[in-house]
Amino acid sequence: MTHPYLPHTQGEIASMLQAIGAPSIDALFADIPSSIRERGGIALASGLSEFEVERRLRELSEANSVDRLSFLGCGCYDHIIPAIVGHIVGRSEFATAYTPYQAEISQGLLQAIFEFQTMICELTGLDVSNASLYDGATAAAEACAMGLAVQRGADTILYAATLHPHTQRVLATSFADRGIRLLAIPEEEGAASLHQLQPLLDKRVGAVVVQSPNLYGYLEDYGGFAEAVHEAGALFVVSANPMSLGVVRSPAEWGADLAVGDTQVFGFPPTLGGANAGYIAAAEALLRKMPGRIVGQTVDGEGRRAFVLTLQAREQHIRRERATSNICTNQALIALGNAVYLAAVGDGGFRAVCDLNLEKSHYLFSRLTGEMGLAPYAGRPFFNEFTLRLPRPAREVLSRMEQAGIYGGVAQERLRPGSDPRLLTIAVTEKRTREELDRYVAALEEALR
Amino acid sequence: MSHADDLPLIFERSRAGRIGYRFPPSDVGPAGAAGLPAGMYRERAIGLPAVSEIDVVRHYTNLSRRSYGVDLGFYPLGSCTMKYNPKIDEDVAHLPGFAAVHPLQPEEGLQGILALLHDLTARLCAITAMDWGTLQPFAGAHGEFTGMKLFRAYFARRGESGRTKILVPDSAHGTNPASAHLAGFEVVELRSSRDGVVSLAEIAPHLDERLAGIMLTNPNTLGLFEPEILEISRRVHAAGGLLYYDGANLNAVMGRARPGDMGFDVVHLNLHKTFGTPHGGGGPGAGPVLVKEELRPFLPTPDIVARDGRFALDSDRPYSIGRVAGFFGNVGILIRAYAYLLALGGDGLAAASDRAVLNANYLKERLKGLFDLPYDSLCKHELVLSARLLKEKYGVTALDVAKRLLDYGIYPPTIYFPLVVPEALMIEPTESESQEGLDAFVDIMREIVRDARENPALLREAPTRTPVRRVDEVLAARRPIVRWRPNLPET
Numbered sequence: 023m024t025h026p027y028l029p030h031t032q033g034e035i036a037s038m039l040q041a042i043g044a045p046s047i048d049a050l051f052a053d054i055p056s057s058i059r060e061r062g063g064i065a066l067a068s069g070l071s072e073f074e075v076e077r078r079l080r081e082l083s084e085a086n087s088v089d090r091l092s093f094l095g096c097g098c099y100d101h102i103i104p105a106i107v108g109h110i111v112g113r114s115e116f117a118t119a120y121t122p123y124q125a126e127i128s129q130g131l132l133q134a135i136f137e138f139q140t141m142i143c144e145l146t147g148l149d150v151s152n153a154s155l156y157d158g159a160t161a162a163a164e165a166c167a168m169g170l171a172v173q174r175g176a177d178t179i180l181y182a183a184t185l186h187p188h189t190q191r192v193l194a195t196s197f198a199d200r201g202i203r204l205l206a207i208p209e210e211e212g213a214a215s216l217h218q219l220q221p222l223l224d225k226r227v228g229a230v231v232v233q234s235p236n237l238y239g240y241l242e243d244y245g246g247f248a249e250a251v252h253e254a255g256a257l258f259v260v261s262a263n264p265m266s267l268g269v270v271r272s273p274a275e276w277g278a279d280l281a282v283g284d285t286q287v288f289g290f291p292p293t294l295g296g297a298n299a300g301y302i303a304a305a306e307a308l309l310r311k312m313p314g315r316i317v318g319q320t321v322d323g324e325g326r327r328a329f330v331l332t333l334q335a336r337e338q339h340i341r342r343e344r345a346t347s348n349i350c351t352n353q354a355l356i357a358l359g360n361a362v363y364l365a366a367v368g369d370g371g372f373r374a375v376c377d378l379n380l381e382k383s384h385y386l387f388s389r390l391t392g393e394m395g396l397a398p399y400a401g402r403p404f405f406n407e408f409t410l411r412l413p414r415p416a417r418e419v420l421s422r423m424e425q426a427g428i429y430g431g432v433a434q435e436r437l438r439p440g441s442d443p444r445l446l447t448i449a450v451t452e453k454r455t456r457e458e459l460d461r462y463v464a465a466l467e468e469a470l471r
Numbered sequence: 472m473s474h475a476d477d478l479p480l481i482f483e484r485s486r487a488g489r490i491g492y493r494f495p496p497s498d499v500g501p502a503g504a505a506g507l508p509a510g511m512y513r514e515r516a517i518g519l520p521a522v523s524e525i526d527v528v529r530h531y532t533n534l535s536r537r538s539y540g541v542d543l544g545f546y547p548l549g550s551c552t553m554k555y556n557p558k559i560d561e562d563v564a565h566l567p568g569f570a571a572v573h574p575l576q577p578e579e580g581l582q583g584i585l586a587l588l589h590d591l592t593a594r595l596c597a598i599t600a601m602d603w604g605t606l607q608p609f610a611g612a613h614g615e616f617t618g619m620k621l622f623r624a625y626f627a628r629r630g631e632s633g634r635t636k637i638l639v640p641d642s643a644h645g646t647n648p649a650s651a652h653l654a655g656f657e658v659v660e661l662r663s664s665r666d667g668v669v670s671l672a673e674i675a676p677h678l679d680e681r682l683a684g685i686m687l688t689n690p691n692t693l694g695l696f697e698p699e700i701l702e703i704s705r706r707v708h709a710a711g712g713l714l715y716y717d718g719a720n721l722n723a724v725m726g727r728a729r730p731g732d733m734g735f736d737v738v739h740l741n742l743h744k745t746f747g748t749p750h751g752g753g754g755p756g757a758g759p760v761l762v763k764e765e766l767r768p769f770l771p772t773p774d775i776v777a778r779d780g781r782f783a784l785d786s787d788r789p790y791s792i793g794r795v796a797g798f799f800g801n802v803g804i805l806i807r808a809y810a811y812l813l814a815l816g817g818d819g820l821a822a823a824s825d826r827a828v829l830n831a832n833y834l835k836e837r838l839k840g841l842f843d844l845p846y847d848s849l850c851k852h853e854l855v856l857s858a859r860l861l862k863e864k865y866g867v868t869a870l871d872v873a874k875r876l877l878d879y880g881i882y883p884p885t886i887y888f889p890l891v892v893p894e895a896l897m898i899e900p901t902e903s904e905s906q907e908g909l910d911a912f913v914d915i916m917r918e919i920v921r922d923a924r925e926n927p928a929l930l931r932e933a934p935t936r937t938p939v940r941r942v943d944e945v946l947a948a949r950r951p952i953v954r955w956r957p958n959l960p961e962t
Binding site for chain 2: 050053063066071084100102106112117120156157297332333338351362370377
């Protein structure tokens with residue numbers, strides 16, 4: 023067959039078979055047992071032309087609703103994306119490269135990842151970082167595994183009940199059947215509290231993981247947490263939406279040993295939650311316990327600065343079952359896009375976009391809780407997302423708002439079946455204009471009427 | 472090459488007062504922001520660079536010129552399947568109807584993407600003879616971990632939690648033992664036979680009530696199809712164990728052999744290898760996991776189900792291992808792989824595997840006079856040579872050969888893997904290369920072997936034509952510097 027992705031001509035195939043000394047391509051598969059070969063065919067239709075592929079995918083894409091005014095968040099956000107991010111990420115020298123094992127021909131990619139690592143350290147305030155992990159939820163699991171590895175004999179992970187419910191479920195999948203105890207730190211008025219944490223701490227605890235902004239959007243106060251956690255000999259892990267870190271107290275300022283989270287907010291569209299990377303940052307002492315690829319600075323044979331994948335003795339391809347993690351492929355291209363985003367916005371722009379998120383979310387919050395008199399779920403500070411307790415089930419209200427062309431937020435019940443059906447979490451990013459926020463108020467008023 | 476070729480870091484280009492992006496002004500006023508309590512504000516400065524837009528564009532464009540992708544040339548990196556990544560796949564993945572979809576919007580508004588993911592799962596099952604699967608795993612190793620968790624859930628449900636042993640051949644990818652260990656299994660390494668494959672005698676002592684199963688890559692990392700696979704499968708199943716298929720090498724056998732027909736119970740695929748999605752310099756990839764019916768109840772949630780012509784998310788799976796991802800995995804990659812499957816179709820996928828195998832066998836024939844060929848039998852999609860003789864005769868290693876290839880503008884084969892071959896050079900040409908491309912590679916390899924004999928220093932000092940010379944990996948690990956600081960000591 024001829025196909026644009028397959029360059030061989032029939033003449034080439036014949037000449038290559040002759041060089042091999044095989045009578046046919048079939049003969050190259052003679053080592054496969056015939057009973058397997060007889061059934062080996064693929065019952066799928068023949069391929070489509072590029073034009074047809076594009077048309078089919080466009081049809082599918084148009085069967086999704088993306089024209090609603092969106093206030094959806096809870097782990098995935100609709101932020102402004104500078105045009106340059108897509109252009110740089112789309113450069114095929116980066117996009118079609120493999121993991122940069124051969125440093126001398128991969129300096130560009132290695133340097134960009136080194137810059138990404140530096141930026142993650144700057145944002146979190148911590149000392150070291152890596153080339154990315156899969157997402158924030160799996161990064162939280164990796165961080166907890168580090169805690170269990172550091173604290174000998176530890177068999178317990180404490181997690182805040184205010185952690186994103188999906189992260190809680192990923193932790194359960196990772197640890198629940200391995201003899202590791204997962205204990206929830208009960209929430210106190212919408213946040214984790216020292217008071218609830220303290221009685222749970224003992225020498226069995228390897229890691230304590232909390233999240234701010236949390237599943238309601240609230241910022242948590244970790245005063246005294248690090249001291250208490252360290253007293254027990256465990257690691258203190260803070261999961262943070264990195265977009266908040268331009269204005270909100272950083273994990274390092276709270277005394278965290280490790281910070282994790284999702285980087286989709288820096289330059290990538292929602293894509294069903296699937297254009298994302300996880301970040302991890304740690305205190306210097308934990309460097310050799312870190313999972314994943316790490317880019318380090320070194321010199322070349324002529325003494326010039328150069329970059330290389332380093333500390334590979336931690337990794338699965340060297341240490342096999344004794345590796346710190348099994349991660350191999352990560353999310354490098356997303357990390358590169360994150361670096362481009364952060365380089366473009368710089369300190370000033372980052373602060374500005376954080377302020378816009380704060381201002382717009384607080385504008386909507388004050389209209390909803392002020393003149394409309396709606397009740398916040400808890401009286402806590404927030405960044406760009408907050409939770410209300412509506413007078414009736416949030417799902418009902420949301421479907422009415424949708425008729426007005428608005429995705430009005432996420433019903434907590436959707437994330438946590440069985441929780442209070444009246445809780446609605448509303449995200450407001452810098453993309454929303456005042457006119458849109460006023461439209462939201464009118465639509466919610468109408469929906470509650 | 473002079474110091475002027477050293478590209479500064481983006482931080483070193485920073486000049487106070489420059490901006491690279493401008494956000495719209497606030498239209499709501501700052502009033503609300505006063506709401507944060509004092510202790511919640513960040514005090515520590517953030518050291519992001521101050522650069523203008525053109526600075527950012529030039530910086531990263533220049534860095535891209537110091538990176539090497541499939542679009543630039545031959546990339547015979549063994550076990551990585553560096554095939555062509557179609558451009559239409561990039562375009563469709565960025566369609567606004569996909570990019571703007573939020574994972575928590577109502578299912579009614581997700582019908583297109585759910586239909587795509589459902590059909591992708593079904594097509595992957597058709598290719599592998601499996602019954603259903605999950606698209607959540609972010610990469611191959613993540614798929615392995617998911618698969619091992621499925622094993623555990625299956626045995627726990629049967630009251631056989633005493634099955635804790637996983638057999639892994641010594642030729643396997645390092646992720647296999649690491650994933651099995653992380654999932655709570657005890658790893659038993661199987662020694663490869665003299666023919667480079669798994670021998671029945673080697674597994675026989677482990678076929679007991681503690682056996683959970685075996686992880687196999689087939690064809691294996693030596694590019695050899697396991698000749699005893701049906702008997703291995705029969706015996707492992709008879710002993711109560713399960714078979715796990717590492718799909719890293721599926722590109723060898725599409726349309727010729729399906730893992731489900733070989734007896735495998737759980738399969739992971741690497742969409743970034745076999746299904747043409749770009750590797751992205753180390754990700755994102757995707758590692759879907761497919762299972763036989765008896766393991767289906769344990770798959771991660773939510774499942775995507777078709778009901779009355781609509782698609783829905785179903786989390787009502789009491790025996791599920793739970794979530795393995797925050798949302799739905801690397802959806803952008805899943806969209807690209809779907810476009811690839813549509814473009815090739817069943818016959819195109821089979822043709823891709825046929826030509827990948829043709830290319831590997833052709834290279835094996837043409838290169839075996841130049842290098843030691845430890846396993847001289849029919850290979851599948853890749854071949855493993857050894858530079859052992861070059862090392863003994865001329866003191867030139869596999870690493871030297873790889874570095875010299877960089878001077879020719881070719882990304883080298885995988886080296887020192889699989890571990891069972893000394894001075895290994897693992898070559899996977901993929902179906903994307905034509906005969907003339909392969910012939911050019913053979914000519915270069917011939918020159919390199921000649922230089923090894925006549926001028927070995929040329930290899931030991933290579934590369935000389937790259938932006939930097941051979942980098943000092945030992946220094947990097949001994950004195951790790953993993954971030955930039957304003958006043959780093961000169962290295």
